[in-house]
Amino acid sequence: MDERTVRKAVGAAAMGNLVEWFDYGIYSYVVLYITLNLIPGGDAGNAGPGYAFAIFAVAYLVRPFGGIILGPLGDRIGRKAVLSLTIVVMSGASFCIGLLPTYAAVGFLAPLLLILLRMVQGFATGGEYGGAAAFIAEYAPDKRRGFYCSFLELGTTGGFVLAAGLVTALEFGLTDEAMTSWGWRVPFLIAGPLGLVGLYLRSKLEDTPAFRELEEKAQLSESPLRDVLTKHWRPMIICIGLVLFYNVAVYTILFYMPDYLQTTTGLEATTALLYILGMMLVIMIVIIPVGALSDRIGRKPLILASCIGFIVLSYPAFLMLDTGTVLGTVGGLLVLGLLLVLLLGTMSATLPALFDTDVRYGGFSIGYNISTSIFGGTAPAILTFLVTSTGNNAFPGVYVAVAAVISLGAVLALRESAGMPLPGAGFTTSKAASPSAAR
Numbered sequence: 001m002d003e004r005t006v007r008k009a010v011g012a013a014a015m016g017n018l019v020e021w022f023d024y025g026i027y028s029y030v031v032l033y034i035t036l037n038l039i040p041g042g043d044a045g046n047a048g049p050g051y052a053f054a055i056f057a058v059a060y061l062v063r064p065f066g067g068i069i070l071g072p073l074g075d076r077i078g079r080k081a082v083l084s085l086t087i088v089v090m091s092g093a094s095f096c097i098g099l100l101p102t103y104a105a106v107g108f109l110a111p112l113l114l115i116l117l118r119m120v121q122g123f124a125t126g127g128e129y130g131g132a133a134a135f136i137a138e139y140a141p142d143k144r145r146g147f148y149c150s151f152l153e154l155g156t157t158g159g160f161v162l163a164a165g166l167v168t169a170l171e172f173g174l175t176d177e178a179m180t181s182w183g184w185r186v187p188f189l190i191a192g193p194l195g196l197v198g199l200y201l202r203s204k205l206e207d208t209p210a211f212r213e214l215e216e217k218a219q220l221s222e223s224p225l226r227d228v229l230t231k232h233w234r235p236m237i238i239c240i241g242l243v244l245f246y247n248v249a250v251y252t253i254l255f256y257m258p259d260y261l262q263t264t265t266g267l268e269a270t271t272a273l274l275y276i277l278g279m280m281l282v283i284m285i286v287i288i289p290v291g292a293l294s295d296r297i298g299r300k301p302l303i304l305a306s307c308i309g310f311i312v313l314s315y316p317a318f319l320m321l322d323t324g325t326v327l328g329t330v331g332g333l334l335v336l337g338l339l340l341v342l343l344l345g346t347m348s349a350t351l352p353a354l355f356d357t358d359v360r361y362g363g364f365s366i367g368y369n370i371s372t373s374i375f376g377g378t379a380p381a382i383l384t385f386l387v388t389s390t391g392n393n394a395f396p397g398v399y400v401a402v403a404a405v406i407s408l409g410a411v412l413a414l415r416e417s418a419g420m421p422l423p424g425a426g427f428t429t430s431k432a433a434s435p436s437a438a439r
Contacts, residue, residue, distance in 0.1 A: 136152050249310060
């Protein structure tokens with residue numbers, strides 16, 4: 001396959017992913033405004049943000065269902081079709097959040113509608129990341145899969161940066177009253193047209209060569225869900241274990257951190273977002289070189305280094321953040337951001353390589369979203385509760401370190417995939433002996 005085709009496919013998939021995660025990331029950057037407008041008792045100290053983060057976590061209850069339904073569907077009808085569906089559903093739900101009536105106007109209907117729309121977002125997201133990662137991995141050449149797959153996470157981080165940057169610009173340009181009244185809705189409303197852009201980009205792509213070959217040879221799995229649960233449960237367990245500490249780190253550092261800096265360390269909302277924005281820009285600069293490095297030295301050494309780093313350095317990093325000083329805040333975010341980028345630059349190439357072609361979308365999506373639902377999406381609400389109840393502002397560091405300890409076994413069990421063909425290359429079905437089935 002020529003380089004131009006690969007780059008076009010990777011670029012379009014990454015841009016679509018940027019749009020999806022812009023939609024999904026907005027919530028955490030305007031959570032205080034959501035609290036004031038849509039949550040009962042939103043002005044009652046830390047209780048309101050706690051409720052808002054609990055609603056944030058609700059979306060993760062349905063993510064496994066999205067993975068179970070949309071993932072195997074992507075193995076049956078194609079990656080492109082399902083990825084086009086997820087971006088439409090996600091953007092539509094985000095647009096509707098921007099139109100929600102306030103709690104003062106409609107009472108408990110406001111948070112109930114918010115919960116419903118968050119569940120719709122969660123369902124769509126259940127089929128997004130696994131499909132996008134499988135899409136890029138199946139287009140990328142074996143020797144450069146880490147490099148190309150890291151663009152997926154560049155798109156993800158770019159979505160967060162776009163969301164944080166837009167909210168920061170609104171906070172600079174609007175009064176507090178205007179931001180609280182209507183300004184927080186603007187990013188959600190922008191999600192609608194952005195979704196149409198993402199849909200256009202994805203509609204211009206062909207499905208992956210690996211999927212098309214299976215389709216042409218009539219080797220598609222008759223029941224991808226059954227096959228992945230009965231014949232690929234070992235890589236599924238490894239996937240769940242890897243994603244456990246990966247997503248606890250992601251949701252602590254990228255989703256929970258804005259509220260932590262505001263409510264716990266006392267930073268102004270705009271100042272806190274500027275710190276987060278700076279950290280994410282550093283991540284975006286480093287992430288592609290990390291992906292390329294994983295092609296040379298392997299994925300496992302980088303993932304292991306991150307895992308051990310989180311075990312040792314998470315608590316000291318949060319102690320630095322708790323000082324509330326410029327040096328402490330920058331130092332803490334830099335430590336956490338650099339440890340996180342070791343995962344962001346490698347996981348999108350590592351996880352698709354656990355599964356055969358005919359169950360890759362489903363296996364990845366189910367394992368990823370089960371782990372994310374239990375451990376990732378719940379992290380902001382749990383951390384808010386732990387900090388409030390213990391009075392220890394550095395306790396999030398303990399939580400991240402414990403998650404890394406739990407995942408260490410999965411990291412050690414991981415087989416190196418850098419430079420190797422994806423399992424199922426040659427397009428054998430799961431009915432035949434395969435690398436992932438033998439794991």
